[in-house]
Amino acid sequence: MSVIYIVLPVALLLAGGAVVAFVWAVRSGQLDDLETPAWRVLGDEEADGRSDESDAERAGDG
């Protein structure tokens, strides 16, 4: 049972890391708009919405 004394702090540390990451995400504005990203995926056929530089291959979708 003594393994719990190692696992518990590790689990809490991981959770703490997740919370810190969450705080960073909110502060940097990633959760400001919760609606548009959900719509954006429907229009995106390529994975990266910012690969806007070359568009030669994109003709013919109408």
Added chain:
Amino acid sequence: MPSSATADVCAHCGLPVPPGRVGRDTRVFCCAGCRMVADALRDAGLEQFYRIRTEARPGPDPQTLEHYRPLDDDAFLAASARTEPDGCHRITLGIENLHCVGCIWLVERLPRVVDGVRSARVDLPRGLVTLSWDPARVSLARVATTLHHLGHPTHPDRDADRRAVRRQQERRHILRIGVAGACAANVMTIAFALYGGAFEGMDAELRRVLRLTSLALTVVAVAGPGRVFYRGALASLRGRVLHMDVPVAIALSAGVIWGAVNTMRGSGEVYFESLTAIIFLLLVGRWLQDRHRWSAEESVAALYRITPERAWRLGPGDRTTRVPVVALRRGDRVRVPPGAAVPADGTIERGSTQLDCSRLTGESMPVPAERGDDVDAGSVNLDASIDVQVERVGPDSRLGRVLNDVRSQLATRAPVVALADRVAHVFVLVVLALAAATIAIWWKAGPAVGIEHAIALLIVTCPCALGLATPLAITAAVGRAARAGMLIKSGAALEQLSRDLEIVLDKTGTVTEGRCALVDWIGDPAVRPLVLALERDQDHPFAVSMRERWPALSSAAPVEETSRLPGGGWRGRVAGRRMVVGSPRGVTLDGARIPEWATRATSDAVARGRSPMMIACDDAVVALATFEDTIHGDAADAIGRLRRLAGRIRLVSGDHTRVVTAVGRQIGLADAETVGEADPQRKVAFVQARQGGDATVVMVGDGVNDAAALVVADVGVAVRGGAEASLVAADVFLSRPGVTPLLDLITGARRTMRVIRRNLAVSLGYNAVAATLAMAGVITPLLAAVLMPISSLTLVSLSYRARTFDPPHRDAASPAGGAR
């Protein structure tokens, strides 16, 4: 716009086709929507549409670029745009006509259309686009022009400061929810180990460690995100009204303190998992509630961001320069072209015209104004260009004072005590009494046992479900209402609309269309094409309504020697005949012979509240046209149904009393139910006189002149086309015209209140059962942890399944008033 984009033009809408979007056959389309419409027209055999509308085809507009030119102003860019490390500029602009995923797709493909744009990101709920572009390769005005041609006009984001404050609030909200959720989830995981230990036995030392860990996490949750409840509870105690936060704060404190004592003692029960879950669930409920309010406010803000903001200032030698309205000073001279709004209060220095003051006074008919007359900011110049000497600007103008009035009244308005808060007041007292009773009942078994059970009672009856009951019902209802074209800013309005109502309707824009239409033509019909030709380029409401009435009569007859009549109107030579068209006074002054029937018809029209226009041909009056602000088609029927819902209805207007009475009769209102010649102050007094009884006073209006009354009323409802002030002042904005949406609003509000009552009954029922169990001493931490989510889930499903607001049965033109 690069030449590649202008090479192809959409076969349906005539806008340039962005590269990468081509159609089938020989035709190209700018988007799937256009292709769909074109296919539908062809399938229905309606392709002649394209021949008919050739004249009105919207070509690339050379003025558009000029319109967006101020965006390139260095001072504007310095204040609004940010420079990125790589030299690109970044700016956030308001953008219109965003409706769906197609619009997002199109706007975000802007870098493929315009060379030099690096990225475009859309924020759909707020109606914003963030552009990043290289100023060395393209100017912002060009980018904006392209967006305009793609069907999305943009404008500077004037609410940036307000929005920044709001964004901080929203971020804090989400942070609280995230931290509370993390604590709750971890405490729950540990709790499972403790439940297992409770059934199968557990090493006392291990149990102590697990309890200490949950205690630590709970303290984090209470001291961090849970602080809001203590703040709320303190405010509520200071205000001497027991609010939902009070029992929450009590339960949290009691649970944590007693849990800490039990952890140290190594005996008794701890409820940490329930405590953290309470914090998390309540924060989610609160966030839902605030979010709907914010999004409604955003949508309304997006509607009035479009108001004009530039003026033409006259410099030395009468040269005009375009300046922002905020730059005007007293003593400046400004030129107001026809069709533009007067930017500041002042006196006319040159020219005579007619003004549309409906936004300020509610008077729907044009008012003549000439040299020496005072004009108010916000009135629209209809006829001819005038020069105005500026006297008062911004907050000092009449319009500004009305807006200030509205803001100060909004600030002082007493908050409505919602049903849930009234229930909470009683609830707190009952729970505290029951807790005391529990201690007394169990006293003989020892004080520790009594306190143990009392704490269990406080925690299981913690108004988690009660706290969710109202926000959930209101959020679900407001979401449905927005899809039906009703933006509801305050949930309290829904509650008030479900009581007895006394409805005060403003005439202009609510019952009537808010613009005049040709109702009668007496005399020779043969001169109609000549009149239309003479008024071909006029923006005057009379001219517009005649064009609408007889679109087929427009002729290309040559018009020469046109000039304005001093008393209002136009004269000119059309197809060789001398035509004079104007007000009876203008035509008389011009010297035309007026037959007896025309004089009679004129006075008859005036008596019926209509505006006459005389038409003279070769120095004799040959016809008389009369105009009226027409009543909405659905008004009479809707008023009848409204009467069954709301006991009393009153019709109020700034128009002349006899006009108001005439309109009232047509929609089935008695003369005693109508009030005419009501200026803003009288409207406020009228609404205030009605208040104090049992009935909720609902004010429905659209103009600046209604704004103060909208605030004073228990519920203010602004209707489509409303002025900025009325949108700020109102609790509800209806994006569909007419009286029918008002009916839908009231019906929906009543259904919502039924859902709220049902939710409250469910959560109180749950609390009654839980309290009984706690007093009987059979509540365990496991039972408490199971009971709570069950009651909350019941409420969520009850709220979201309820059909409160129906989508509009007829045409669903634009769901949220074009706000998104």
